[in-house]
Amino acid sequence: DGGITQSPKYLFRKEGQNVTLSCEQNLNHDAMYWYRQDPGQGLRLIYYSQIVNDFQKGDIAEGYSVSREKKESFPLTVTSAQKNPTAFYLCASRIGVTSNQPQHFGDGTRLSIL
């Protein structure tokens, strides 16, 4: 079955530690996205990529980094510079860069501070 796989489902970070959230898709989608979801708030865009080896900052990119070395993969690193990383992180992908195509989402990763 085609879809988006996020791992791990739960992740814990120690102070000063970088952690990486995985996102893999086998839908042959061009564009991929990372969102952060906090209680009482909607999803906020962290980074997005429309093509391999290219990505753009979203609305809350500070303290995060990404790479897009393969079409199927778009890992997100939460660095120690992100002082409040506890949140639910969702990865999404879309078949093209035209806006009429909906984004498809993974099941998310919950990140907590130890």
Next chain:
Amino acid sequence: AQTVTQSQPEMSVQEAETVTLSCTYDTSESNYYLFWYKQPPSRQMILVIRQEAYKQQNATENRFSVNFQKAAKSFSLKISDSQLGDTAMYFCALTGTASKLTFGTGTRLQVTL
């Protein structure tokens, strides 16, 4: 900048009844698209319905329909014959030519017996 506002944090409806969730938005683009996503307790985001701004006809998907008022920048979701499985957070979202999706803060819908 584009914004999406959902003014109803929580709503409740009885099974088999109809409920309408409100959404207003603001964008400077002339060509844009609107979506409603559903997030059940499992936290998975599921597309419910979408609307192209250039289409005057309101989108419909089975029990789900929208009331799109372009001049008023309003995009409400109507759920008919509500079912227990409709219990979820509902997010209104907007995207323009920049490929970025902007979400509202969500409406928590509880369907009761």
